[in-house]
Amino acid sequence: MKNRTIKIGVISALREEQAGLIEQMQDAITVQRGMRDYVSGRLWGIESVCVLSRIGKVAVAATTATLIESFGVTHIIFTGVAGAAATDVRIGDIVVASQLVQHDMDASPLFPRFEVPLTGLSHFFSDKQLSSLMTQAASQFINQDFLETVSEANRQEFLIDRPLVHEGLIASGDQFISTSLELNQINDNLPDVLAVEMEGAAVAQVCFEFGIPFAIVRTISDNANEDSPVDFVQFLEKIAARYAFGIVRQFFSLVQENKVHLS
Numbered sequence: 001m002k003n004r005t006i007k008i009g010v011i012s013a014l015r016e017e018q019a020g021l022i023e024q025m026q027d028a029i030t031v032q033r034g035m036r037d038y039v040s041g042r043l044w045g046i047e048s049v050c051v052l053s054r055i056g057k058v059a060v061a062a063t064t065a066t067l068i069e070s071f072g073v074t075h076i077i078f079t080g081v082a083g084a085a086a087t088d089v090r091i092g093d094i095v096v097a098s099q100l101v102q103h104d105m106d107a108s109p110l111f112p113r114f115e116v117p118l119t120g121l122s123h124f125f126s127d128k129q130l131s132s133l134m135t136q137a138a139s140q141f142i143n144q145d146f147l148e149t150v151s152e153a154n155r156q157e158f159l160i161d162r163p164l165v166h167e168g169l170i171a172s173g174d175q176f177i178s179t180s181l182e183l184n185q186i187n188d189n190l191p192d193v194l195a196v197e198m199e200g201a202a203v204a205q206v207c208f209e210f211g212i213p214f215a216i217v218r219t220i221s222d223n224a225n226e227d228s229p230v231d232f233v234q235f236l237e238k239i240a241a242r243y244a245f246g247i248v249r250q251f252f253s254l255v256q257e258n259k260v261h262l263s
Contacts, residue, residue: 006259007047009073010248011063013055013199017080019241021050021248033066040071044252049073056174057102057202064206075130075262076207076214077251079244081235082170082197083177083224085187090220092160092239094138094247095194096131097170097216099123100201103186104173116205123169124204127213129262134215137250138165141243149242158239168194170216172201177224196224219243
């Protein structure tokens, strides 16, 4: 990467998960491709393209491929929300993916369950350098910005006291997990999963196939149970936007400091 300019693609599924970034972008130019607006410019001095993918694996796979093929991004990050899938992961915590799996992929008996056909892989690993910066960015956001950017009233509403940053497995599927039964089934099959969502593993597969480094960061918005629909909507409106902006800002600052070392 020392011989070419870094250009970061920033993907989110929903507007709230990318709030404030377009307004922060310098020399922004919007190009429409496939019913999506790709906004190119500079974020905190780094060439970037921001785009909302919409929800689901197909939507984000198309968006990721377009970022790579049409806009020439060299790195991709996804920022959004997710449901907790482990007992020690709570609302307000942050999960950075070390690897991702599609919990609804099942081409058996032709291929082992969870394996993406013709890749030989069920789990896709995120880029270690990029994910390390993302973990550091999330920690810095919690330590430096959290109390100032998330009101005390909203912290009390969601019982967010001291958020933690986790690293581990995230599971994706074309299903909003909203019952304990659904979550238990995923946990039975994939006991190491920390969070569940609907896009990350598709980003991971496309980036793997194109050889693009990527990182996925998720803020825990709900407990992936019967209360999830209410928790999710309220969290998006009151918390997610502040987390997204703060974490990405910290991440870009770290990229500026470390970009010569990025692969």
